[in-house]
Amino acid sequence: MSRREVFRAFIDAVGLHGEAAASAAGVSGTDWFVLSLLEQRGPLLPSELGRLAGLTSGATTRLIDRLEHAGRVRRTRSEDDRRKVIVSRTEEAFADGEIAGIVDPARDAVGAVLDGFTAKEQDVLYRFFAEAAPAFHQATEQIRQTTKNARSARAAP
Incomplete structure (x- = not known):
């Protein structure tokens, strides 16, 4: 496989794992991310x-409402500015051990893979993770903006 194919397979595997984890927890992928x-x-x-x-403000409100109703988040007023609402995850967001039960198989398997690398190689890998995450966030924003612009162009008379 080419480097591109290897990287694509890695990204696809991470994406599928995220979807499976969210499903196992009984939440959507966006809920899991939040x-x-x-x-x-x-x-x-x-x-x-x-x-x-x-998310739009309306979608954010619906997400928070849904997670609050499920007991996974709570809204509180900011102590600094009582007009502001703060959203926090509850201690009861998931049943005891639920997250560990869901993500530990991947943590263990990836940990075993990482253990096969030297300390210097692991440093390089963790540097990649640290630098790639913001790059993915930036690419995600570009996709969202491009999609939003395309939808606006289609909706224009």
């Missing part, structure tokens, strides 16, 4: 969640 964001970054404003997830 819950992950809240776990990693802590509480966020709804506008930040929407921007990071690529």
Whole structure:
């Protein structure tokens, strides 16, 4: 396989894993992503969640409503500015061990792969992960903008 094919197979495998993990948790892929964001970054404003997830304000509100109803997130007022609402992940977002049960097989398998590399090689791989994540976010924004522009052009009279 060419390098391009190898990389594509890797990206496809990661994408499929994300979909399977979300499904196993009983949430959508976007819900899974938002819950992950809240776990990693802590509480966020709804506008930040929407921007990071690529959602409109209405879709963001529906997502937060859905996750709040399921007991996975909570809305609270900002202590600094009572007009602002903060969204945070609840401790009960998932049942005890649910996330570990879902993601541990991949963590273990990928960990075993990484263990086959020297410490220097692992440093290079982790540098790649650190630099590739923002590149993927940028590419995602480009896709969203291109899609939005194309839809606007089709809708124009």
